Amino acid sequence: MTTRFRIFHPEATGLGAFSAAMDAAKQQGGTVRVPHHSCSVRSMLGGLALAYDPELELEVVRVQLGEVSLAGAHGVLVMDELPEWKREVVEAVARVFHAGHVRLVLLGHRGGTAAGEKLVGSWAKRHIELPASFHVYATARRCPCGLSSNLCRCRPDAIKRFNDRAYSFRELFETPVSSGDAK
Numbered sequence: 001m002t003t004r005f006r007i008f009h010p011e012a013t014g015l016g017a018f019s020a021a022m023d024a025a026k027q028q029g030g031t032v033r034v035p036h037h038s039c040s041v042r043s044m045l046g047g048l049a050l051a052y053d054p055e056l057e058l059e060v061v062r063v064q065l066g067e068v069s070l071a072g073a074h075g076v077l078v079m080d081e082l083p084e085w086k087r088e089v090v091e092a093v094a095r096v097f098h099a100g101h102v103r104l105v106l107l108g109h110r111g112g113t114a115a116g117e118k119l120v121g122s123w124a125k126r127h128i129e130l131p132a133s134f135h136v137y138a139t140a141r142r143c144p145c146g147l148s149s150n151l152c153r154c155r156p157d158a159i160k161r162f163n164d165r166a167y168s169f170r171e172l173f174e175t176p177v178s179s180g181d182a183k
């Protein structure tokens with residue numbers, strides 16, 4: 001079995017290894033999602049939202065699939081430039097990655113209509129769980145500027161911070177977390 005998390009360092013290996021991994025994933029029928037590193041937790045994990053349906057004339061609960069669900073079973077979520085991602089987003093994706101499912105909860109509502117209030121009442125503690133068995137292929141450069149080492153003018157401490165960040169994000173995926181530890 002190949003590992004579900006892989007990280008690629010373009011300066012070290014070129015993009016060949018990354019391209020080969022992507023080709024293999026596509027050949028196996030996996031969907032490849034390439035969200036931008038500025039993505040929010042909400043867009044990565046998805047959620048439930050109330051929306052007014054003019055045909056039904058009712059407030060309905062809409063499922064907004066996140067990137068982890070859009071990748072589908074055994075699809076690939078590409079996390080390009082891993083150190084650039086927000087920590088809260090990386091942590092959220094890693095939790096779902098290890099849990100094997102994502103829980104979508106109903107967040108807020110516009111309110112105002114009687115139908116909406118009723119729905120919120122019945123959905124207030126509701127959530128749905130969707131399976132999540134995606135792979136994560138991350139990339140990380142060796143330093144913030146991304147230039148080759150003879151052109152790079154980054155300070156050593158900046159390079160160290162950048163790599164520490166990549167390392168700690170990598171660990172989130174490579175070290176299974178037990179939810180029982182959170183107290």
Ligand SMILES: [Zn+2]
Nearest residue numbers: 143145152154
């Ligand atoms: Zn640099």
